Amino acid sequence: MNAPQAITVTLNPAIDQLVTLDALLPGQVQRALGSVQAPGGKGINVAAALAGLGVSTAALGVLGRDNAGMFEALFAQRGIADACLRVPGQTRTNIKLVADGGRQTTDINLPGLMLAEAHLDAVMSTLARYLRPGLAVVLSGSLPAGLPADSWARLQAQAVAAGADVLLDTSEAPLAAALATAPHAAMPWAIKPNREELQAATGLRLDGRDALLAAARRLLDRGLGLAVVSMGEEGALFATTQGAVIARPPQWARGSSVGAGDAMVAGMVAARLRGLDLADTARLSTASALAWLQAVPAREVDANRVQALAASVLLEPCQWP
Numbered sequence: 001m002n003a004p005q006a007i008t009v010t011l012n013p014a015i016d017q018l019v020t021l022d023a024l025l026p027g028q029v030q031r032a033l034g035s036v037q038a039p040g041g042k043g044i045n046v047a048a049a050l051a052g053l054g055v056s057t058a059a060l061g062v063l064g065r066d067n068a069g070m071f072e073a074l075f076a077q078r079g080i081a082d083a084c085l086r087v088p089g090q091t092r093t094n095i096k097l098v099a100d101g102g103r104q105t106t107d108i109n110l111p112g113l114m115l116a117e118a119h120l121d122a123v124m125s126t127l128a129r130y131l132r133p134g135l136a137v138v139l140s141g142s143l144p145a146g147l148p149a150d151s152w153a154r155l156q157a158q159a160v161a162a163g164a165d166v167l168l169d170t171s172e173a174p175l176a177a178a179l180a181t182a183p184h185a186a187m188p189w190a191i192k193p194n195r196e197e198l199q200a201a202t203g204l205r206l207d208g209r210d211a212l213l214a215a216a217r218r219l220l221d222r223g224l225g226l227a228v229v230s231m232g233e234e235g236a237l238f239a240t241t242q243g244a245v246i247a248r249p250p251q252w253a254r255g256s257s258v259g260a261g262d263a264m265v266a267g268m269v270a271a272r273l274r275g276l277d278l279a280d281t282a283r284l285s286t287a288s289a290l291a292w293l294q295a296v297p298a299r300e301v302d303a304n305r306v307q308a309l310a311a312s313v314l315l316e317p318c319q320w321p
């Protein structure tokens with residue numbers, strides 16, 4: 001493969017076990033209607049969606065050697081360059097309980113492999129081989145046990161210093177560390193938290209739309225290029241220093257929602273690589289998430305389908321408070 005346009009980094013990948021139930025009844029013995037497994041973890045899903053959008057992509061991360069086959073099959077099938085390290089043991093299996101005809105998904109995400117700083121160093125060395133100005137670098141997901149909370153912040157600093165465009169999609173302390181400590185020049189290009197994640201990372205109460213816009217504006221003033229805040233069925237806020245819009249799909253698809261946010265991240269990256277403006281970025285990203293949902297359980301997006309859906313995405317302009 002020639003130099004990829006994007007690289008995704010997944011420090012805590014997962015095999016997703018989707019268990020379908022009629023209804024979720026906590027505390028009761030239940031029989032599942034069915035169960036399927038798929039390779040996942042945030043950056044892995046982003047790589048799968050980017051491949052569908054026609055973006056050449058490498059997947060970097062840390063896989064347990066004992067069950068790496070499912071990931072290797074995905075990479076081979078989708079033409080994703082495999083840059084993942086292999087370590088002894090098994091990649092975690094996350095349980096997704098899909099109930100009520102797909103209207104409700106309960107995620108039980110396990111801690112993952114126990115890693116050490118040496119693993120982070122190895123990831124940084126591999127990333128260094130790919131880094132170049134304009135490369136899209138997606139840093140995505142939780143941190144496995146054993147890695148410090150500033151792991152994403154360190155990778156972000158490394159990639160930004162090389163002139164890459166960093167999209168950071170994480171939560172809690174790792175998000176706070178990457179945003180709070182980054183000087184203007186080391187801020188990521190983009191983030192995609194949900195309202196609660198942004199609230200936790202900034203320490204601000206983000207009850208209404210104005211509060212959300214003000215929080216996004218503060219980050220943009222500190223050097224962030226694009227703030228996307230997902231708001232579930234209300235859509236997503238897309239904000240740059242040029243303006244802000246709320247994007248909503250014309251209708252939602254039924255079925256498991258697992259990975260739809262990752263497909264939205266892939267849309268943000270594809271839009272960046274195509275040089276799209278705010279409105280078209282919001283359309284493409286929302287359409288990518290919707291295409292992923294419509295393709296469940298295939299875990300893919302089809303570029304033609306995304307293009308068709310993008311035209312039907314509803315945009316509502318927002319005024320800065």
Ligand SMILES: O=P(O)(O)OC[C@H]1O[C@](O)(CO)[C@@H](O)[C@@H]1O
Nearest residue numbers: 014040041042094109141142259
């Ligand atoms: O890294 P986290 O936050 O535990 O999330 C991992 C989960 O998120 C997903 O990537 C969906 O966004 C799943 O494939 C995976 O199980």
